[in-house]
Amino acid sequence: MTQLFFSDYDIEPADTRPPLVIFGAGGLGREVLLLIQQLNEAAQVSWQVRGFYDDQTPASPTVAGLPYLGSGADLNATAEALAVAVAVGSSTGRAAVVARLTSARLSFPSLVHPGVALHPRQRIALGAGCIIQQSCVLTCDITLGRFVLLNLGCTVGHDAELADFCSLMPHANVSGAARLGTGVYLGTNATVIQGVRVGDNTIVGAGAVAVRDLPADVTAVGMPARAI
Incomplete structure (x- = not known):
């Protein structure tokens, strides 16, 4: 990419x-x-x-x-x-x-709300077609793939990687060094904690908290998030 x-x-x-x-x-x-x-x-x-x-x-x-x-x-x-x-x-x-x-x-083009801080010193890489909505916070050394959607009020921490077509619904949170595979979907208020990997096309339900790695192609809910 x-x-x-x-x-x-x-x-x-x-x-x-x-x-x-x-x-x-x-x-x-x-x-x-x-x-x-x-x-x-x-x-x-x-x-x-x-x-x-x-x-x-x-x-x-x-x-x-x-x-x-x-x-x-x-x-x-x-x-x-x-x-x-x-x-x-x-x-x-x-x-x-x-x-x-x-x-x-x-x-x-990538479309980023004017209130979202994206300065060169943050070292944030975007693929084509990303949409980043109001009140999102991205820190530093982050990679977003192609056509990533960050809805209202999402946070992405240091060294996180979000692959192509990831979707974060309002107030979803991705902690530092987390890895989201292609097509991962985080529901409203879902959280992926530090260093956790989420496999391709997995859905993390609204309010769920992923505290350990999740495989591809599952739906995970709860706190901690478990595949169903």
Whole structure:
């Protein structure tokens, strides 16, 4: 996986960035729209949000005041360069969407709330397509893979590694030197303590506390978290 330090994403002038669309016309899509509006207000970027794509047609032709533009197939067929924010909360669902969006005209910027501290001295590496929401705290020497989602108020400690398509729901906590495999999903208020490894595609339920390593492809709940 190719990774860039966060500071490498902030070198392109705003007026050269392509217009942006959001894939996912549900609640998370509207939250991501708010994140983009907050970025624009902070003058960090100047995204022109065109509207929403989703494979499920929404009940209304507009979402949060912006048009529904079509399905993933329609997005792949676009004739212009577009940045895409993939606003799908499920790790497996997000990975499936990204696998279908194959047009060379599409790019996937990382979107980080302007209130989240990401300074070069923190040595935080991001893959493409990450979304980091308001009130998240990341310390130092952290690696996030491609299309990692950190929802509201998450914390990630020193030397942690989150592989591609990890999803942290609000107020989930990853302690120092923890390792989350590809597609790991942490429910609201779930915690992974220092040095624990969580296998690929495992779900750690809301409020659960992983105090020892968890294998791949299980659902773990409770305190301490146990596979069910």
